[in-house]
Amino acid sequence: MKVELEADKCVASGQCVLAAMDVFDQDDDGIAVLLEETPGPELLDDVREAVAVCPAAAIRLVEQ
Numbered sequence: 274m275k276v277e278l279e280a281d282k283c284v285a286s287g288q289c290v291l292a293a294m295d296v297f298d299q300d301d302d303g304i305a306v307l308l309e310e311t312p313g314p315e316l317l318d319d320v321r322e323a324v325a326v327c328p329a330a331a332i333r334l335v336e337q
């Protein structure tokens with residue numbers, strides 16, 4: 274799978290980091306940073322959770 278993050282939509286809520294800390298981090302302004310663009314299948318549930326909880330709909334999961 275591939276994760277796409279539209280950082281210009283991000284409102285710095287941090288929910289994605291709580292859901293999937295191996296995949297997302299936040300910069301000094303709280304804006305999400307993608308750590309792993311193609312995380313392994315063991316992280317799929319975490320990334321799906323991040324997509325679901327992001328209040329800005331800034332994260333997409335593309336299944337390959």
Ligand code: SF4
Binds near residue numbers: 283290303328332
């Ligand atoms: S959950 Fe969405 S709005 Fe919040 S930090 Fe992550 S990408 Fe940004």
